[in-house]
Structures are given as structure tokens and as C-alpha cells.
Amino acid sequence: MAANSTLSVAVLSGKGGVGKTNISLNLACALHQAGFKALLVDCDLGLANLDVLLGITPQGNLQNALLGEMSLRDVLYPIAPHGFDVLPAASGVPELSEMKAESRNALLSRLEPLLGDYDYVFMDIGAGISETVQAFAAMAAARIVVITPEPTSLTDSYALIKILSGRHNLRDFLVLVNQAASAGEAKASFEKLAGACRHFLHLEPVFLGHVRQDKKVSEAVCRQEPLLRYSPGCPAARDLQGLAAALQRARLAMADVLSQRNILHVAPD
Numbered sequence: 330m331a332a333n334s335t336l337s338v339a340v341l342s343g344k345g346g347v348g349k350t351n352i353s354l355n356l357a358c359a360l361h362q363a364g365f366k367a368l369l370v371d372c373d374l375g376l377a378n379l380d381v382l383l384g385i386t387p388q389g390n391l392q393n394a395l396l397g398e399m400s401l402r403d404v405l406y407p408i409a410p411h412g413f414d415v416l417p418a419a420s421g422v423p424e425l426s427e428m429k430a431e432s433r434n435a436l437l438s439r440l441e442p443l444l445g446d447y448d449y450v451f452m453d454i455g456a457g458i459s460e461t462v463q464a465f466a467a468m469a470a471a472r473i474v475v476i477t478p479e480p481t482s483l484t485d486s487y488a489l490i491k492i493l494s495g496r497h498n499l500r501d502f503l504v505l506v507n508q509a510a511s512a513g514e515a516k517a518s519f520e521k522l523a524g525a526c527r528h529f530l531h532l533e534p535v536f537l538g539h540v541r542q543d544k545k546v547s548e549a550v551c552r553q554e555p556l557l558r559y560s561p562g563c564p565a566a567r568d569l570q571g572l573a574a575a576l577q578r579a580r581l582a583m584a585d586v587l588s589q590r591n592i593l594h595v596a597p598d
């Protein structure tokens with residue numbers, strides 16, 4: 330596909346541990362299986378764990394590229410059996426989790442030429458509402474907010490959407506409900522969040538779909554394999570395949586808006 334057809338998607342949540350990394354990973358897997366080229370960027374700087382979920386030991390990471398020790402192309406890690414590429418980050422480097430805007434923008438301008446090779450770029454972003462989280466969220470052309478039915482997840486994701494709409498003028502959010510007991514519970518959770526966004530923020534999030542609570546997810550994590558490889562027929566894997574198709578449909582529905590956006594939007598400092 331041409332460079333301008335790359336879609337960058339920030340995968341976000343207010344609350345930690347809701348499933349962002351697993352969802353990013355398995356969406357990349359599912360989209361590869363559907364014939365698309367995907368890149369996963371570990372934007373959880375300082376507490377990266379995409380490499381752990383994939384059982385890989387990269388020679389370099391985004392921090393090496395940031396410090397000029399390696400080129401971004403050398404940091405790129407092709408996951409041959411799964412058919413997508415990863416840009417890994419480092420773990421246990423606290424100062425990198427609060428990167429200065431200047432360094433972040435320098436990294437991004439170097440990243441942009443690389444991204445044009447892909448149909449989808451998933452940015453797996455850390456939890457919370459830090460400046461770094463906000464900046465990464467604002468850079469992507471599209472955003473998926475991952476929630477679970479727990480009330481703490483709903484309040485934290487609302488806080489995140491509020492800050493992103495208020496401070497960064499972001500209005501479009503795709504919502505994915507993870508760890509749902511049923512389709513009905515997922516829809517009800519979405520409606521609670523959407524109702525608050527509608528009432529207080531005057532914006533309308535879009536329901537992307539849900540992934541069921543499934544013990545196979547945790548087993549796949551322990552095996553350090555994407556769920557779609559470990560147990561392709563389990564309920565959560567089937568949901569994730571459906572979500573990849575839903576994302577592709579959402580992309581087509583938003584084509585006019587997305588065509589006016591850069592692969593990455595680098596905000597001024």
C-alpha cells in the first residue's frame with residue numbers, strides 16, 4: 330500500500346492491566362492473517378513488555394535509537410512466524426517514561442519514513458494520563474480506548490478521554506471492551522462511558538467491539554505467544570479476529586477524516 334494509506338492507531342486505557350498489549354499484539358496478528366502489513370511500536374517506555382509477550386530478546390530498542398546508538402531500521406525486529414514487525418522499548422528505565430517533548434519529536438520525525446511501509450501501526454501506550462501518554466495518544470491518526478466492565482476502568486478511561494479532548498482537541502475515540510462476560514455486558518459498559526462522554530464532553534465515542542474474558546489469554550501470556558497462535562479457536566481469539574475486521578470497517582467509514590491526517594501528528598513543543 331502507498332505511504333499515505335498507513336493508519337497509526339494508539340492503544341490506550343486510563344487504568345493499567347486492562348489488556349492493551351495483548352490486544353495490540355493480537356490485532357497485528359489478525360490483520361497480518363487478513364493480508365495487511367502491521368508494525369507494533371512499544372510506546373510503554375520504561376515499562377515495555379511487548380518483547381516479553383513475544384518471548385524475544387531484541388539486540389536494541391527505541392531508547393538506543395533515541396540516543397543515536399542504533400538506527401531505527403536496525404532496531405526493527407521482524408517476528409517472522411507471526412508476520413508483523415516490532416519496535417521494542419526498554420524496561421526499567423524510569424527517566425524514559427517521561428521523555429522531553431524535544432526528544433520525542435526528534436524520534437518521531439525519524440520514525441515517520443519507516444511507517445509508510447505498513448498498513449497499520451499500533452502504538453501500545455502505557456496506562457495513565459501522563460504527559461508522555463497524552464503526547465503519544467495525540468500523535469496517532471486514530472485511537473482505541475481499551476476498557477473493562479469494572480467501574481474503576483470506566484472512570485479512568487473517562488478521565489483520559491476528558492483530558493485528551495480538553496487539552497488536545499481530540500474528538501474521535503474507538504472503544505473496545507475487554508474481559509467482558511458477554512456481549513450484553515460489553516455493550517452496557519460502553520453505554521455508561523459513552524453516556525458520560527456525550528453528556529459532559531459533547532462527544533460520541535464509537536463502539537468497536539468486545540473481547541470475552543477467557544483463561545486462554547493468560548495461558549498464552551505464560552507461553553509468551555500471541556493468543557491467535559496459541560489458541561486460534563478460543564472465544565477471545567475469535568473476538569479478536571472479529572475486531573480486526575471491525576477496525577478495517579471503521580477505517581473505511583472514517584476514510585475522509587483519516588486521509589487528512591498525517592501518519593503521525595507531531596505537535597509543536
Ligand SMILES: Nc1ncnc2c1ncn2[C@@H]1O[C@H](COP(=O)(O)OP(=O)(O)OP(=O)(O)O)[C@@H](O)[C@H]1O
Nearest residue numbers: 345346347348349350351456508541542543546547
Ligand atoms: N480477554 C481476557 N481474558 C482474560 N484475561 C485477560 C484478557 N485480556 C487480558 N487479560 C489478562 O490481563 C493481563 C494484562 O494484560 P496486558 O498486559 O495486555 O494489559 P495492559 O493494559 O497492556 O497492561 P499495562 O497497563 O500494565 O501495560 C494479561 O496478562 C492477562 O492475564
Ligand SMILES: [Mg+2]
Nearest residue numbers: 349350373378
Ligand atoms: Mg501493556
